[in-house]
Amino acid sequence: MPPKKVVKEEKIPLGRPGNNLKSGIVGLANVGKSTLFQAITKCSLGNPANFPYATIDPEESRVIVPDDRYDWLCEHYNPKSRVPAHLTIYDIAGLTRGASTGAGLGNAFLSHIRAVDAIFQVVRCFDDAEIIHVEGDVDPVRDLEIISEELRIKDIEFTEKALEALGKQTRRGGQSLEMKKLKEEEATVGKILALLKDGKDIRHQHWTPKEVEVINPLFLLTAKPVVYLTNLSERDYLRQKNKHLPKVVEWIKTNSPGEPILPISIALEERLSRIETEAEVEEECKKIGGKSALPKCVTTMRKALDLGCFFTTGTDEVRQWTIRNGTKAPQAAGVIHGDFEKTFIQAIVYNFNLLKELKTEAEIKAQGKIMTKGKDYVVEDGDIVLIKAGAAKA
Known part of the structure; x- marks a missing residue:
């Protein structure tokens, strides 16, 4: 008999099934988050400052999603109105060790992360004596450990509260369908808590559709997809070499398998964002032998959020609509x-x-x-x- 065909089990995406999903830029203080936000959104919202907590309220902006198909359709129809797809991006205040227990901007910071659907995690891999590091020196693996641990500690707190609330309801006992459902929820939340305490992130596990229904309303920080951005000096980015990168790649492979890592030079992006015209940007990129990483950041995040699009077309309007795949x-x-x-x-x-x-x-x-x-x-x-x-x- 021929061998049975193995059907690969599709992993069910966590998070809201909405179409207007949001991404937050997250990282320790002074790693380049606000400068990245201003470059990626072509905004100048406040000044990025060389001290922790320069960003206190999350800034929000919508970024056009680069798509050759949309450009082709606009050229083909030459419509009166053109509406591309957007990605909403938040700049979130810098995290510090102990944020989960209220240090720095602590709880405000973590509640802002709860409100987004996915995370751009910026990791500092450049040395610059002029820009202070909140931990004293540049060590991206330590920074990754701090963020990972802080998010997990906060999730443990959320999960313990949820488990306590469910426990109060299930202690009433009974055999009703509602009670059966509550006990199943309690078992799932207990499983989540055990995994978190074991140092595991929720997004890396396989969950059943019923479990996903329990996980999503908890808005867990470790359930959100992550795109890692390694912030390099312009020199390192252009020559594609950096002493910290191999350790960062190794850490992500071990702790966040399969999640994208994009090298970026936020200093270069900021410099390019100040150039007036697209033609001049192209000329500068040709001169330095490199290009902006921002379009790839946006398209990679859309993929991480499991977003696709469809078009409505005509001479009146070409519009790109965002949907979850x-x-x-x-x-x-x-x-x-x-x-x-x-x-x-x-x-x-x-x-x-x-x-x-x-x-x-x-x-x-x-x-x-x-x-x-x-x-x-x-x-x-x-x-x-x-x-x-x-x-x-x-």
């Missing part, structure tokens, strides 16, 4: 307008790649390749969609 047509319609989800009839669909290949919608129609899809259709990344919906009830 796996979203069905009625929910995708709801991203355009809440009423469309309720009154969804069908979706007329073809993929961007087909349009690029055949050049016109007329040619796609002529070849019979435009699809009419119902409520069970899962919208694919890059689909061009026309939604048909009924009139909303008054």
